[in-house]
Amino acid sequence: MDADITIIGAGVIGLAVASELADGKSNVYVIERSASHGRGISSRNSEVIHAGIYYPKGSLKAGLCVEGRRLLYDLCRQYNIPHKRIGKLIIATTEDEMDQIDRLLDRAKSNGVTSVSPVDQKQIREMEPNIKAVGGLYSPDTGIISAHALMDYYLQMATANGAEIVCGTEVVGIAREAKGYRISTVNSRGEEFAFISERVVNAAGLHSDTIARMIGNDYVLRYCKGDYFTIANAKKGIVQRLVYPVPEKNHIGLGVHLTLDLGGRMKLGPDATYIDRVEDYKVAPDKGDLFYESAVRFLPFIHREDIVPDMSGIRPKLQGPGEEVRDFVISEDQPGFINLVGIESPGLTAAPSIARRVKEMFGAIRPRA
Numbered sequence: 001m002d003a004d005i006t007i008i009g010a011g012v013i014g015l016a017v018a019s020e021l022a023d024g025k026s027n028v029y030v031i032e033r034s035a036s037h038g039r040g041i042s043s044r045n046s047e048v049i050h051a052g053i054y055y056p057k058g059s060l061k062a063g064l065c066v067e068g069r070r071l072l073y074d075l076c077r078q079y080n081i082p083h084k085r086i087g088k089l090i091i092a093t094t095e096d097e098m099d100q101i102d103r104l105l106d107r108a109k110s111n112g113v114t115s116v117s118p119v120d121q122k123q124i125r126e127m128e129p130n131i132k133a134v135g136g137l138y139s140p141d142t143g144i145i146s147a148h149a150l151m152d153y154y155l156q157m158a159t160a161n162g163a164e165i166v167c168g169t170e171v172v173g174i175a176r177e178a179k180g181y182r183i184s185t186v187n188s189r190g191e192e193f194a195f196i197s198e199r200v201v202n203a204a205g206l207h208s209d210t211i212a213r214m215i216g217n218d219y220v221l222r223y224c225k226g227d228y229f230t231i232a233n234a235k236k237g238i239v240q241r242l243v244y245p246v247p248e249k250n251h252i253g254l255g256v257h258l259t260l261d262l263g264g265r266m267k268l269g270p271d272a273t274y275i276d277r278v279e280d281y282k283v284a285p286d287k288g289d290l291f292y293e294s295a296v297r298f299l300p301f302i303h304r305e306d307i308v309p310d311m312s313g314i315r316p317k318l319q320g321p322g323e324e325v326r327d328f329v330i331s332e333d334q335p336g337f338i339n340l341v342g343i344e345s346p347g348l349t350a351a352p353s354i355a356r357r358v359k360e361m362f363g364a365i366r367p368r369a
């Protein structure tokens with residue numbers, strides 16, 4: 001087999017790229033090492049459609065989040081992908097935190113997120129009578145989505161347009177050759193197979209740096225784990241919107257916040273802890289004390305016994321602890337080889353716009369007839 005385009009990784013990014021590039025004419029392959037698609041970062045996140053408030057002005061994270069959010073809501077409406085535009089409050093729990101609220105409002109405006117508006121204590125009380133805040137911001141365009149339904153949609157679009165998804169197959173080596181890239185794989189039965197692909201997209205999530213190093217590009221990802229705790233079902237319905245305190249000063253996470261899923265279940269998290277490079281998804285129950293203390297400041301109705309360990313996810317970060325925030329890498333580092341590295345949050349929201357960006361980059365190399 002020879003391929004026109006090979007995408008490494010069948011998470012939301014690889015699948016979005018596949019659905020954008022599959023055109024019924026090119027041989028497009030998606031190679032995924034897990035037994036099925038969507039088992040990596042894309043299945044372990046908050047499923048929030050972010051508005052684009054937090055990210056540095058002019059960054060890919062800001063621009064692609066704002067564009068991706070619009071594209072995502074359009075897709076959801078058009079193809080009945082389960083989602084809800086429930087809105088989000090970013091709140092200050094003390095007067096001291098209000099200057100951070102002001103700074104976030106400025107940042108939101110400079111990122112083109114014009115729907116965000118300041119809200120005072122009274123307005124917050126009217127919207128969410130059960131939370132405690134002195135003031136904040138309201139983002140009506142933030143929402144939630146079923147990440148799995150989105151990935152299933154992308155998979156269907158890609159395969160309907162001729163892409164082939166090959167699961168249970170790991171990419172173990174890549175070498176540049178005259179006609180493209182020789183991709184070496186091993187499948188779950190231990191069988192080796194190699195083929196040539198004219199173009200390659202590296203969408204391997206937590207392993208995208210390893211893939212990039214196979215062709216000599218030296219990215220290094222740091223793993224930053226985010227744990228979640230569930231709030232007892234008895235409290236379901238007590239809060240209607242996502243509620244975030246002001247972000248952590250160290251910028252590694254957005255602070256323990258309240259998320260809701262499409263069934264109205266409330267979750268706290270994710271926190272942010274740098275870990276060794278292992279995919280360990282256990283959630284330590286004793287962390288519950290910390291989650292409780294962070295959350296009870298703005299969710300006074302919760303009791304310690306209400307919160308129980310839930311799932312966790314791992315962020316593929318380009319920056320280490322205490323380092324300046326780094327942007328997504330979307331880079332054609334070798335001719336016809338695009339690396340997508342450091343695709344942490346808001347990667348789910350930005351997926352449709354990242355896919356468009358990849359298509360544009362390939363278009364610039366060799367315009368299709």
Ligand SMILES: Cc1cc2nc3c(=O)[nH]c(=O)nc-3n(C[C@H](O)[C@H](O)[C@H](O)COP(=O)(O)OP(=O)(O)OC[C@H]3O[C@@H](n4cnc5c(N)ncnc54)[C@H](O)[C@@H]3O)c2cc1C
Pocket residue numbers: 008009010011012013014031032033034037038039040041042043044045046047048049050169170171172203204205206207208211225226270312313314315316343344345346347348349350
């Ligand atoms: C805790 C947490 C919360 C988040 N919350 C949000 C949110 O609310 N909103 C938002 O917009 N974003 C959020 N994100 C970010 C978002 O989840 C990610 O940006 C997105 O899912 C990344 O998708 P991906 O396809 O790059 O990675 P993945 O989903 O991990 O896909 C990569 C795939 O590559 C495969 N792979 C790896 N190596 C190989 C190999 N050698 N050969 C073959 N296949 C390979 C893996 O098995 C995997 O399936 C969050 C992330 C985390 C960790």
